[in-house]
Amino acid sequence: MSALAPAAASAATSAIEGPRGRAGRMLAALHAEWTKFRTLPGTFWLLAATAVLTCALGGAVSAAFRCTPGYCSPADTGADPAKVALSGLYLGQVLAACVGVLVVGGEYGTGMIRVTLAALPRRLQVLAAKSCVVAGAAGAAALAGVAGSLAAGRLLLPGNGLSAANGYVVLSLGNGTDLRAFSCAALYLVLIALMGTGLTAAVRNSGAAIGITLGLLFLFPIVASVVPDHTLARHLNQLSPMTAGSYALATVGVHGLPLAPWQGIGVVALWAAGALVLGGLVLRLRDA
């Protein structure tokens, strides 16, 4: 009996103190974040909307695409079938950003963040765990949405002039450039979600955070499209998360773009990393 006591005591202690070791603590944090994430009623619908609306808008633009008869050659339209099919990203990125924002912003809105930080005092670990959950969930939704867009584009675009007969490459994952475009598209959605997570940790208000995230996404291309100075417009496009991300989706005329595809997705990754670092700093340094 006395031999059993230390083991029981140790079990009791470990139950109170939680798992030991860096990996064990991280696993526990991930488990906690995943539980919070999956038990909120809205998240599933938001993820479903990300996937469905991405391929719905992509399908709608693919269906609406027209080229003037006689001017349908790739040289005339300059059209990029992959980019047309992935038009749904314009909407999908907004919903992905919402996923990223809600995971942090929801806790600040309800005061839950204080409970979270009391249970998991290592704040950077909390942010890391949240980022992993966001990346995994947004990644799953993004893959579904992008796959749907690919299917819609493959079905609809050849009928609207972007056919093999007119000199276009029909969308297929067997094709290296298309594979790059579609995997970058999924990666792009994940990175935008992470950018939302980081910015929300920095500003602590869902409304302000989504405003800033969408502002960063939409303002650059709009301003770049009207600025008359081409050098300035080019730099704005290289800097803009949305435009740099769109360069990663290019399959036609890749060499004429301001950024190569991998550089483009790299710029988006830098934005996401910058936002997460900023969010981590604020989370670490300020009272919750």
Place this chain on the structure above:
Amino acid sequence: MTVMVPYRSSVAPARPPGFPSLLLAEWTKLRTVRGFLIALLLTVLLPVGFTLLGRSECSFGSDGQSFACPSAPVGPDGEAVDDNLYFVHQSLPANGSITAEVTGLTGKYNQPSGNRVRVGQAFPSASGTQPWSKAGIMIKASTKQGSAYAAMLVTGSNGTRMQWDYTGDTAGLRGNVSASSPRWLRLVRSGSTVTGYDSRNGSTWTEVGRYQVHGLPASGTVQVGLFAASPSHTTVTNSIGSSVGSQGPALATGAFAAVTASGTAGAGPWTGTEIGSGIGPVPPGAPTPGGPGSIFDGSWQQAGPAAFTVSGSGEVGPDVPGAPDSIGASVQVALSGMFVALIVVIVLGALFVAAEYRRGMIRVTLAAAPSRWRVLAAKSAVLAAASFVAGLIAVGITLPLGLHLLRAGGNPIDPISALTEARMAVGTALLLAVAAVLALAIGAMTRRSMLAIVTVIVFIFIPYILVNVANLLPGATTHWLLRLLPIAAFSIQQPYPAYHQVLAPYTASNGYYPLAPWAGLGVLVLWAAVALVAAGWLLRRRDA
């Protein structure tokens, strides 16, 4: 026995607060929350910052040499114009007239293949006229670019027209001109009034129009003669947001017979002038020394005492920014900084109501003022007024500042009237106010700031990006989106009218919208009104 007197408070029963007190209450909430004040401040500061950052210089050149960008000449009514034509003319010292029979209009043009134009690449030239190739008779104040004129002319496929002072255009006889179906044209000057006539046979004349031509001297010498001009060959393809598919220079040649001018006696021989290239009069038959051996140089031949052929290239008409023949840039650029203000007021509008739900403040608000419709009205009014004022300050700084910086950077911005500038400024501030109210209404419906912000931003910005930046949708779809969705309101920023007599991509990215400016803003007002009514109905029906 004592009589029990029920207690009655001596305080008069509280009447629900009047609308002015509600306005005051909402205004107090707006000005005392730090985040709201920051938002209003950002509405002003961010666009100004964007404008200062976005200054751009215009110049072109190579090998270390750079030249200033040329700007479009200014017409008699103060608008930017294109004035490039070949003019064979005589002086007309006082009143008089000119009559000519046009027996043919032919043309040639360059057709670049596709939209990949390489510098120095030679294109095959093709024969044929452009829809608005022009040849005819003209009375013009002088041979200076931008001077007043009135003309009777035949076109490539738009029949006979009378055009005056660059923007005026009236249709005359229909059908194309040929040797078997000639057109007789006549212009009569009486002071600064010019009357145009056309005829199929030279004996039965129809008056096409009689116009007071601004800038044509009432007395004094003007130039009268024959001219030819042709806007560039343009294919406006529909596949990518109705952008210009291809374009190339074009030349029109008019054949004239029976040319008679009255009132020009003793005015000397006919002289040919290439207006727009800065080259003076040239003797008959000689090609103008414009481009190096270009086949698009203007020229003229006299085949007999009253028979001429005149060839000319270029556009005579209003300068349409975005058109192939335009060298001007649009004023609309100076307003691009206001997009950031739009996002800020949308966030403000959504938070202004949703924050009350988050803090439970809405229950206090509704306890104090039980009439929910009036609370919503007061909130909207205060928000709209604050956004409008902040927006007006922002646009009042950005528009003049942006125009100044653009012009200082050598950008050839086409001028606009003060009235148009005022409409663009006030309209943009109104656009911000109405968009903020739309966000407030959605915020009152959803009770969650984030959902409201996302809904409104998605609703406004994604169509805008699809229409203007991505250029993926066909022209017809684009036009319907610009008529039905809140982005219709951007038509309040349209600086220049569209002209049917200039073939150009009249797209939103060039600053042209399918709806009239105030009608477009009305579409957004309608959306906001519908959302507000729905919000009020929900506010009444649901518990707070």
